[in-house]
Amino acid sequence: MSLGRPLxxxxxxGPTAYINHKVAYxxxxxxxxxAAEDMNATDPDAWNPWFDGQLWAKPSATHLRQLMRQVITHxxxxxxxxxxxxxxxxxxxxxxxxxxxxxxxxxRVQAKLLAGLGLYASIELAKQGGTVVIAARNPAxxxxxxxxxxxxSAEAGGTAVGIELDLSSLANVKCFADDLLAKYPGQKLQGxxxxxxxxxxxxxxxxxxxxxxxxxxxxxxFYLAQLLxxxxxxxxxxxxxxxxxxxxxxxxxLPEPKYNxxxxxxxxxxxxxxxxxxxxxxxxxxxxxxxxNILFTNELARRLQQQGSAVTVNAYDPGFCPDTELSREMxxxxxxVFRTLVPILMWVTGSPQRPSTSPVSGAFMGRLAxxxxxxxxxxxxxxxxxxxxxxxxxxxxxxLWEYSEKLLAKLTAATGGLAQPTPAT
Numbered sequence: 001m002s003l004g005r006p007l008x009x010x011x012x013x014g015p016t017a018y019i020n021h022k023v024a025y026x027x028x029x030x031x032x033x034x035a036a037e038d039m040n041a042t043d044p045d046a047w048n049p050w051f052d053g054q055l056w057a058k059p060s061a062t063h064l065r066q067l068m069r070q071v072i073t074h075x076x077x078x079x080x081x082x083x084x085x086x087x088x089x090x091x092x093x094x095x096x097x098x099x100x101x102x103x104x105x106x107x108r109v110q111a112k113l114l115a116g117l118g119l120y121a122s123i124e125l126a127k128q129g130g131t132v133v134i135a136a137r138n139p140a141x142x143x144x145x146x147x148x149x150x151x152x153s154a155e156a157g158g159t160a161v162g163i164e165l166d167l168s169s170l171a172n173v174k175c176f177a178d179d180l181l182a183k184y185p186g187q188k189l190q191g192x193x194x195x196x197x198x199x200x201x202x203x204x205x206x207x208x209x210x211x212x213x214x215x216x217x218x219x220x221x222f223y224l225a226q227l228l229x230x231x232x233x234x235x236x237x238x239x240x241x242x243x244x245x246x247x248x249x250x251x252x253x254l255p256e257p258k259y260n261x262x263x264x265x266x267x268x269x270x271x272x273x274x275x276x277x278x279x280x281x282x283x284x285x286x287x288x289x290x291x292x293n294i295l296f297t298n299e300l301a302r303r304l305q306q307q308g309s310a311v312t313v314n315a316y317d318p319g320f321c322p323d324t325e326l327s328r329e330m331x332x333x334x335x336x337v338f339r340t341l342v343p344i345l346m347w348v349t350g351s352p353q354r355p356s357t358s359p360v361s362g363a364f365m366g367r368l369a370x371x372x373x374x375x376x377x378x379x380x381x382x383x384x385x386x387x388x389x390x391x392x393x394x395x396x397x398x399x400l401w402e403y404s405e406k407l408l409a410k411l412t413a414a415t416g417g418l419a420q421p422t423p424a425t
Contacts, residue, residue, distance in 0.1 A: 118195045122149045126158030130190070133180060135165035167196055167220030168206040170412050177227035188233040194221040195241040197289070201282035208411050209269030213282065217289035219266075222296055222404045223412070235310045238300070242293040242315040257287040262403045265292070292400055299397035 118134070126132045126149050134149065136142035142162040149160035163179050166172040197217045206215035225238065232238070259265050265288050267277060294315045301313040 123152045126153030127156045129157040191237045199286045203280035211267035213285040218292040238313045243290040255284045257291040295397045295400045299401045
């Protein structure tokens with residue numbers, strides 16, 4: 001029985017396969033200069049002379065680290081410097097060259113944003129000749145994804161069906177499960193891929209009065225798994241998308257997912273008397289939710305093992321994929337930096353991580369849900385990395401499970417509450 005403890009990661013694509021670095025630098029600065037205009041920055045003298053003279057002459061890991069540190073920690077200041085950089089860009093490149101490069105990059109990004117990990121995982125699964133049920137919140141995007149999966153898998157005899165799902169609404173999660181089971185009465189599910197996620201800097205409560213990131217990334221998935229687990233095939237598989245950013249050892253530019261209590265993570269509206277927290281760190285909320293994904297995976301795997309189930313459960317880290325929609329809430333002026341300069345920064349600084357892409361990581365995620373090579377085992381899957389020490393604490397795993405169960409029982413009482421998490425036999 002797989003305990004799902006290792007964090008499964010994909011092979012990384014090389015930087016040259018991702019983007020031409022000669023285009024990345026001007027795009028990054030162009031993004032900052034656009035930000036300066038948007039934010040009405042008026043201090044072009046804030047631009048560092050050394051940056052103007054050295055970075056463009058010979059980019060180095062040190063310069064890139066300094067740039068990214070400023071972009072991430074002081075976006076306003078970085079935007080002001082970006083405005084001053086615009087003239088430097090225009091001196092170095094003609095407006096026509098810049099416009100073409102920016103246009104090409106925007107088209108590339110837009111094309112990939114029509115996709116994502118879930119789409120490519122669905123295509124991989126459908127190519128095995130079965131039916132893939134795709135869940136998404138946006139009806140138009142869902143319909144488009146279904147058609148793309150059908151087209152890509154038609155020769156293999158695969159097909160796809162779409163059902164709307166909003167993980168931030170527990171009532172909607174229940175409706176999704178009911179609709180799915182009604183469409184396929186008596187049939188067992190071969191796999192469940194819990195992949196959706198958000199990463200937003202803005203605080204918001206879900207429809208159930210829970211902090212939106214945690215509600216979507218953890219609680220909605222937890223509830224969906226509870227509802228569908230009794231209908232999973234005896235040898236079925238569950239794949240939970242997490243992220244290496246949950247682990248401080250990865251040294252990602254994100255805060256360590258510390259918390260004193262799960263109430264601090266959930267930020268329940270009724271507990272706060274309807275008053276939003278005075279301070280909110282969206283990046284912290286994201287890393288906490290990713291830690292919860294692994295805590296949940298480990299606890300579910302342990303419970304299934306105790307019941308003698310052959311169902312396997314694994315947490316999956318798709319790697320750093322700048323072309324996914326996790327960046328959709330990012331300020332527009334940071335998108336060119338995020339999608340172009342960060343992957344290069346990771347490469348030139350010798351980071352253990354490397355950029356991947358949605359087609360690569362998504363297809364591998366699909367394989368985890370069907371490939372016989374991975375049946376009943378957790379080891380030797382592409383390559384394995386131990387998740388953080390915090391994610392391995394059994395007490396924290398059990399605490400999250402019990403907290404989530406109690407919260408769901410309270411919030412879903414009117415819709416029938418929780419299903420019994422008993423695997424199919």
